Amino acid sequence: MAESALHFRRPRRWAVRILIGVLVLGLLLGAAWTWFTLNWAYSEGERAGILQKFSRRGWLCKTYEGELALYIVGGVAPEIWHFSTRDEQLAKQLTANVGRQMRVHYSEHRGVPTNCFGETPYFADGFTLVEGELR
Known part of the structure; x- marks a missing residue:
């Protein structure tokens, strides 16, 4: 009887296989889903302004994040547009051009399940420096 008290039921093999x-x-x-959201762009476009901040940040997943100040008219506070990039070469070029007027080309990727690819849904993939005043 003591032997039957110590006898445990083993989980059924089919239940373990299903789990x-x-x-x-x-x-x-x-x-x-992650592959799909990173490789399919919801939208693409360009934004123009002054690159006022660009940094590499994050606790575990380091990402490149930037801020573009979009000026509409002089004397009015700018709208700040936040973007990310996954391209190391582009990040170096953007870092070298902080404070300059530029047009940033981006693609929007909605539904990315983690911040390890970027903190925003907007991923920059190129830029063009703008000469003179922005219109």
């Missing part, structure tokens, strides 16, 4: 299958399926779906 592992559900976990693997969840990981695959999460990876597929």
Whole structure:
């Protein structure tokens, strides 16, 4: 009788297989969603202004983040547009041009599940320096 009190039921093999299958399926779906949101652009465009800040930041996932001051008319506070970039070469070029007027080309990626790719949905992929006054 003491022997039967110590006897534990083993989990059924099919239940363990189903649990592992559900976990693997969840990981695959999460990876597929991340790939899709990073490779499919919701929109693309350009914004013009003065690059007033560009930095690399984050606790675990370091990302490149920038702020473009969009001036509408003189004497009015600018609208600040935040963007990210994943391109190391572009980040070096943007860092060298802080304080200059430019047009930034970007693509918008909505639904990215983590901040490890960028803190904003706007990812810059290039820029052009603007000569003279912005209009």
